[in-house]
Amino acid sequence: xxxxxxxxxxxxxxxxxxxxxxxxxxxxxxxxxxxxxxxxxxxxxxxxxxxxxxxxxxxxxxxxxxxxxxxxxxxxxxxxxxxxxxxxxxxxxxxxxxxxxxxxxxxxxxxxxxxxxxxxxxxxxxxxxxxxxxxxxxxxxxxxxxxxxxxxxxxxxxxxxxxxxxxxxxxxxxxxxxxxxxxxxxxxxxxxxxxxxxxxxxxxxxxxxxxxxxxxxxxxxxxxxxxxxxxxxxxxxxxxxxxxxxxxxxxxxxxxxxxxxxxxxxxxxxxxxxxxxxxxxxxxxxxxxxxxxxxxxxxxxxxxxxxxxxxxxxxxxxxxxxxxxxxxxxxxxxxxxxxxxxxxxxxxxxxxxxxxxxxxxxxxxxxxxxxxxxxxxxxxxxxxxxxxxxxxxxxxxxxxxxxxxxxxxxxxxxxxxxxxxxxxxxxxxxxxxxxxxxxxxxxxxxxxxxxxxxxxxxxxxxxxxxx
Numbered sequence: 015x016x017x018x019x020x021x022x023x024x025x026x027x028x029x030x031x032x033x034x035x036x037x038x039x040x041x042x043x044x045x046x047x048x049x050x051x052x053x054x055x056x057x058x059x060x061x062x063x064x065x066x067x068x069x070x071x072x073x074x075x076x077x078x079x080x081x082x083x084x085x086x087x088x089x090x091x092x093x094x095x096x097x098x099x100x101x102x103x104x105x106x107x108x109x110x111x112x113x114x115x116x117x118x119x120x121x122x123x124x125x126x127x128x129x130x131x132x133x134x135x136x137x138x139x140x141x142x143x144x145x146x147x148x149x150x151x152x153x154x155x156x157x158x159x160x161x162x163x164x165x166x167x168x169x170x171x172x173x174x175x176x177x178x179x180x181x182x183x184x185x186x187x188x189x190x191x192x193x194x195x196x197x198x199x200x201x202x203x204x205x206x207x208x209x210x211x212x213x214x215x216x217x218x219x220x221x222x223x224x225x226x227x228x229x230x231x232x233x234x235x236x237x238x239x240x241x242x243x244x245x246x247x248x249x250x251x252x253x254x255x256x257x258x259x260x261x262x263x264x265x266x267x268x269x270x271x272x273x274x275x276x277x278x279x280x281x282x283x284x285x286x287x288x289x290x291x292x293x294x295x296x297x298x299x300x301x302x303x304x305x306x307x308x309x310x311x312x313x314x315x316x317x318x319x320x321x322x323x324x325x326x327x328x329x330x331x332x333x334x335x336x337x338x339x340x341x342x343x344x345x346x347x348x349x350x351x352x353x354x355x356x357x358x359x360x361x362x363x364x365x366x367x368x369x370x371x372x373x374x375x376x377x378x379x380x381x382x383x384x385x386x387x388x389x390x391x392x393x394x395x396x397x398x399x400x401x402x403x404x405x406x407x408x409x410x411x412x413x414x415x416x417x418x419x420x421x422x423x424x425x426x427x428x429x430x431x432x433x434x435x436x437x438x439x440x441x442x443x444x445x446x447x448x449x450x451x452x453x454x455x456x457x458x459x460x461x462x463x464x465x466x467x468x469x470x471x472x473x474x475x476x477x478x479x480x481x
Contacts, residue, residue, distance in 0.1 A: 040070050047081040055094045062098035062197045072204060079201070079210040087215035092257065093264050095215065099223035100265075102197035106144055106173060106229040111181050113142040114320045117230035118312055119221050121254070124242035124389040125279035129157045130187070130293040131301075131309040134345035136316055137185035138336045144176055144228045145187050146194060148202060149403075158189045163287040163367045163412045167355035183348045194227040207405055212244040218257045226265050232319045233262060233269045236312055239468065240277035242389020248273065248468055259471065270315050273469040274308055278387040278422050281305035284396055285415015287367040288436060294360050297343035304421070304466055310334060315472045326474050368413035370436035374446060378426040382455035385422065391452035392416055398441040398448065411438040416449065423460045 038060040046053060053061070061078070064070035087095065108115055118132050133143045147157035158169045171179070171188035179186040198220050205211050205220075225233045235258055238244070239251035255271035262269035274280075281302040283292040295301050296309065314329040323329035336342050347357050359366035396402060400411030417434040420426055432453055435446060467474065 038064065040064055040074050044074060044078045044081060047078060047085055050085040052088055053091055053094070055090075055097075058091065058094040059098045059101070062095070062102060065200055066102055066197050075201065076204055076208045076210070079205065079208060079213070079216065082216060083210050083213045086213075089257070089260060092215040092218055093261055095219040096223045096226070096261055096265075099195045099198040099201075099219055100226050103195055103227065104173060104193045105227050106176065106194060108142070108144075108177075108180070108229045111142065111177065113140065113184070114232060114322075115142045115144065115228075115230045116232040116234070116316050116320055117143065117145060117225050117228050118234045118236065118316060119225060120236040121217060121221065121238050121244060123238040123274075123276040123280055124393045125281045125284040125289065125305075126236075126238065126276075127157075127160065127281065127283075127289040127293050128236060128305070128309050128312060130160065130290070130346070131296050131305070131342070132313050132316075133185050133187060134297065134349060135309065135313050135333060135336060135342040137183070137349075138341040138345045139313075139317060139322060139333065141184070141232075141316070141320055141322070142180050143185040144180055144230070145185070146224045146228050147187065147189065149189075157187070159410055159412070160286045160289050161187060161355075163290050164350060164355040165359050165366055167350060168353045171353070179349075179352050183345070183352055185345065185349055187349060187353070195223045198223050206403060214250070214254050214257055217244065217254060218261055222258055222261045222265070222269070225262075225269070226267065230267070232316055233267060234312055234316045234319065235269060235271045236308070237271055237273045238276040239273055240275050240389065242279065242393060243276035252469060255469070255471070268319065269471075270319050271469075271471045272312055272315060272467060274467050275464060276389050277464060279389050279392050279416075279418065280308065282418045282421075283415060284392055284418075285401055285436065286410065286412040287369075288415040288417055290360070290367065291362050293346070294343070294362075297337065297346050298340070299338040302421075306337070308466060310337070311467055311470070311474055314474070315470065318472055326472060368411070370413040370415075371438050374435040374437060374442075375431050376433045376435065376446070376449055376453070378428055378430045378432050378453075378455065380455060381426065381428045382457050383459045384420050384424045384426060384432075384453065385456045385460060386452075386454035387418065387422055388452040388454075391448050395435075395445040395448040395452070398445040399435075400438045400440040411440070414438045414440075423463050425459070426455070 133145050136143050149156035149158050161167050169189045173193045176186045237251050245251040251273045259269045283289045313333045314326040317323050317329040399414040401414045415436045419431045
């Protein structure tokens with residue numbers, strides 16, 4: 015079961031791997047983009063190869079990514095960059111493993127732990143899921159960081175280990191390996207600390223390259239939009255969705271997209287340990303309504319695209335049964351155990367995951383309706399507490415976080431708890447002040463509840479936004 019680094023062997027793409035050009039000059043390359051001049055396929059491949067070999071320095075890569083943010087990349091350039099990321103490593107060969115391979119990715123949000131619910135849910139349906147995830151980027155929490163809150167969980171998996179686990183239990187949750195799209199990992203690490211996170215082309219190349227490298231037959235992208243997302247407007251989110259689908263087609267892959275709101279945090283937990291605990295509750299059928307709804311929507315799109323069901327409505331019913339009969343949670347336990355994690359630590363009573371130094375509460379200053387919980391402010395507060403990175407080498411405090419007691423639309427009495435804050439040693443007072451400002455109350459109720467799912471490339475069934 016050989017692994018190949020030739021994309022044409024596993025898709026209908028006509029991409030090639032150009033030879034490195036000895037005359038390539040990194041400074042001239044940066045200069046071209048500074049003036050908005052398009053790069054050729056060979057130039058982009060040489061650039062990525064230079065980053066991989068170390069002949070392009072971190073500061074040169076940072077300069078180029080800023081030029082990209084200011085001048086942009088064309089569709090062709092975005093494809094060439096994606097192609098170069100893919101060709102920088104191996105492609106996970108699924109030869110000999112029966113089943114349909116599915117991959118799901120989120121562009122990142124506040125409290126977004128959907129991957130950790132959707133992966134076992136899809137595996138419980140008999141689909142195969144090899145999920146490559148990243149660490150925290152900007153203000154968002156990373157799936158890999160969250161998994162490290164589980165004692166013993168091995169986030170780094172070799173290509174062979176991933177294939178073995180897929181064969182045995184149908185799902186694996188891994189950090190981006192050194193074998194699969196390794197160039198993207200180098201770009202990804204710098205984007206977080208150089209203010210170059212929110213460029214459409216850089217996002218699309220990063221997302222799609224990992225999906226192509228993971229060998230998926232079906233790819234579902236959850237694109238976040240709103241205050242707590244990199245895409246601030248629905249127009250931007252739709253543009254990113256369209257670009258990702260287009261790049262996918264050029265690789266011979268069908269990508270489905272869902273656009274979901276991130277104007278308030280998803281679910282009730284924001285942090286690392288607290289989000290793992292919320293995942294456990296959701297997989298047991300006790301999760302927040304909005305988190306469950308979005309997970310079922312994403313999984314339904316994946317199941318229809320994989321050919322398991324004719325409509326998202328029929329998929330939804332079957333998936334909800336898997337969620338409520340315990341099959342999805344048992345699959346999550348299998349994944350944790352297979353990757354060295356302590357399954358007993360998933361019990362909140364065990365207190366085996368990182369625990370906060372202290373706790374605080376935020377009370378409603380008056381009676382009224384919750385009109386806003388600003389996702390960005392919540393994320394900034396968690397970062398202040400040590401739950402986010404300012405530099406790529408920063409060590410996270412996995413114990414800190416926020417647990418929301420109310421969501422937008424709820425009525426609260428004066429003095430009622432709005433949120434519980436799990437704190438460490440960092441910037442306690444500043445974080446509390448920021449969290450308090452995230453809540454906006456009003457004496458009048460909301461004029462209609464905010465929608466969670468704003469767009470989908472596959473029609474979702476008519477019971478829209480049932481949460």
